[in-house]
Amino acid sequence: MAGGRGSRIGDPSKPLIKILGKPMIEYVIDAINGLGEVNIATTKDHERIxxxxxxxxxxxxxxxxxDYPNDLIEALRLTGTPTLVLPSDMPLLSKEFITKFLRAVAHIRTPMVTLAAVRGCEIEYTGISYIRDLTMxxxxxxxxxxxxxxxxxxxxINTREDLEEATKLIQRRAQQPIRSVNSLTA
Structure with missing residues (x-):
């Protein structure tokens, strides 16, 4: 999904913001390389994207x-299912993480599985989803x-601070891969 307004970071073409010379959307696409066709959902207002x-x-x-829910349904009706949905502004995603997610959702039978992360005392929805079918x-x-x-x-990446943090982490990852130690649970 690449159709947001980018209001918090001040750039409606947020997926194209470069990190170490590469648009952040490319980092996301690299994480799913070889997993299937890549469709980029956006709006007519995002000409640069x-x-x-x-x-x-x-x-x-x-x-x-x-809005996001309606855009998601519109995109799914055009692309079909099953579909893996990823935000275009998560440049640290790895193929390993996505593969673990897909293995975990294989055992869940609901039409859609969405990923949330526990961070401190909060649960945050990530925008990562697997849609098996469009049963409404x-x-x-x-x-x-x-x-x-x-x-x-x-x-x-929502703010300049997020962008700075991600840039540092991507620089470190280029020197040594970030290892994910978490396990996905239903």
């Missing part, structure tokens, strides 16, 4: 930009929440 996706031969899925109930897709311990891989 559309141009970037086209120039990199990714499928563009245009949504109305109404009262206008929503029934879902289960899979929880995991929070890890640096789940840093979501």
């Amino acid at each position: 559309i141009q970037w996706a086209r120039s990199n031969n990714y499928t563009i899925v245009l949504t109305s930009g109404r 109930s009262n206008g929503v897709i029934p879902w289960s929440t899979l929880t995991t311990a929070w890890t640096m891989e789940l840093i979501n």
